[in-house]
Amino acid sequence: MMWEERFAELSTVAARQNGMITAAQASRIDVDEAALAHLTDAGLLMELDWAVHQLPWSSLGPRYAFPYAAWLALEPASYAWERVPDAVLSHESACGLHGLGSLTSPLIIFTTIAERAAPKGTKLNLSPLGADDVALVKGVPVTTAQRTIVDLVTDWTDHGALRRVLMDALLRDLVELTEVHRALAPLAARHEFPADGTEFVQYFIPDLTPAQLSPRNRRGYTALMSPDRVADVEPEVARLIEAAGGAPDAQAVRDIAADIVAQTGSPG
Incomplete structure (x- = not known):
């Protein structure tokens, strides 16, 4: 040939x-x-x-090429389209790919669902991966921003570094604040941070203001910072939906109530 x-x-x-x-x-x-x-x-x-x-x-470019090359090297004889998402970039390496915080690692870190040999310069963490845990960034399989944050907490990452990661993820609208809180709250006691929604926000993102956030995260910020005010508005929202011939959905009612509180005054 x-x-x-x-x-x-x-x-x-x-x-x-x-x-x-x-x-x-x-x-x-x-x-x-x-x-x-x-x-x-x-x-x-x-x-x-x-x-x-x-x-x-x-x-x-190098930011994406080297992690992708390392991912290919995990199963060098298999074509990318033959592989299921059973190993993805994670932890500090995922932060680098997403552009979150300033965490670094001398190794390229992956999470994998099965034991395998680690190519040089890589570190493998064995853990389950759900469909909602995996994203593609420039073609590179990587844990989602939320799964990345959960992994960092579980791995005992310094809380100061976590604050910067969470702040960046929120400002770029890569996560939804109430979902992050829901995922991290069960870890709060063991990892020594507040589980209560208001205290969680004040601890991890004290310098964040609602005006910096996307509409969905302004809503989430309000729901966590002013749960009682949101709860007070919910019955009237449900009544109006019923009066219009609709069937109130609990989450939809809560979201609308949070939007109203966010628009009528500063949460907290």
Whole structure:
């Protein structure tokens, strides 16, 4: 096979993997190490690490390319589309990908649902992953912002660092505040932070103001900071919905009540 044909075959696979291919994947299409070396010398490939190669036209910069290359290296012989989301970037590495806080790690950290060998420079945490725990950022499988925050708490991350992560996640609307509170409240006693909604907000995001938040998080902020005022408004909201011929849904009533309180005065 001519070099051009080998490169065309390789490019077809890499195009489905953010412009990357492992040496083991290349061998499946009869592109051996000698061919990879030739293509690298010709400037048509760049080896990142872990025997993972990137094509020049790949749109991924280093922030995304190296985590994705490490993810491919977890199962180097499998194509990305053959894999289920059984291993994803997590913890400090997920923060880096999402752009949350300033946490760093010398290793690329993954959460995986099954034991496997860890490529050099990586750390694997064994833990279940639900469908709602996984997102794609620039094609890189990663824990969602909320799951990332829960993992950091469980891993005893410093609360000062957690404040910055949560603040960034809220300002970028990557999480919903009441859902984060609901997920973290059961961990509060063990990890020594307040479980009460108002105290939770005051502890983790004391400098945040409602005007900085998206509508859904302004609503959530109000619900946590002014639960009694929201509860006082709920019966009237439910009555108006019934008068209009609707069937009041508890969550919808609570959300509307929180919106009303947020719009009629500062929560707290």
